[in-house]
Amino acid sequence: MLFSVVYNFRCEIISSDTQIDAYVKFLRCFSKNSSEQSQTVFNNNYQFILNNINCDVSENMDQVPQNSFKLQSLKLGLQINCQQQYCYKKDPLQVLKQIYKSIDLREAGLISTAKNQGACGSCWAFATIALLENNALNQNKTNNNIWKDLDLSEQFFISNVRGFNDYCQGGEFSTAINYFQQHQVTVELETNYTSVIITGVEQL
Incomplete structure (x- = not known):
């Protein structure tokens, strides 16, 4: 039986969420505004988290990695x-x-x-x-x-x-x-x- 890893209890983001689903939850959870750049950065970070089980979703997921x-x-x-x-x-x-x-x-x-x-x-x-x-x-x-x-x-x-x-x-x-x-x-x-x-x- 497959199970989903919970990446953020507050935001209800789990590993089975698609990038767009996770991004929508992320915006709602942290009261963020959507933008193309924000979503691109989030998607890249979310993909990294999917491959690294010890990582978690945070409010900085959409920040440009400066x-x-x-x-x-x-x-x-x-x-x-x-x-x-x-x-x-x-x-x-x-x-x-x-x-x-x-x-x-x-x-x-x-x-x-x-x-x-x-x-x-x-x-x-x-x-x-x-x-x-x-x-x-x-x-x-x-x-x-x-x-x-x-x-x-x-x-x-x-x-x-x-x-x-x-x-x-x-x-x-x-x-x-x-x-x-x-x-x-x-x-x-x-x-x-x-x-x-x-x-x-x-x-x-």
Whole structure:
């Protein structure tokens, strides 16, 4: 008996849906406007998902894939060294005596909470900020104090890694973290620099 994989419970998109059916559900689910370009991009991404069972349908499925932009196209005035060497960090998890059915690293105090980047192609910034938050979270000297609830601003980071990203059109995690390390970029709290999602577009 054949069965269908559910790619998005909220949108009711399943693997047996045709491209047009999935696209219509996608538009309705995320309140998107239809266009030829949007449908073409969605179809390509949907076909990729059909061949990769671990992937899911998201609200960014119809975005032009500009995250693969080349850094040289930005005509960078600054240079960074991407060949940094970093110290090895010991695994914070103890050796398990048994395999648990499930585990939530947030409950163990090992990672910060997940965040929603909305329709803004800023995953590179969210990944960088998550790394910084979790690094602070797992330092022994900052454990069990105010830094346990550290929430840094992705918006501030996006705006201040100057020349090394294309804001909501994409960026590079490896470049951003090296820029941060070499230029001592200040980071701010989310409460001071908050981004706002209006009509599905990240307002910078």
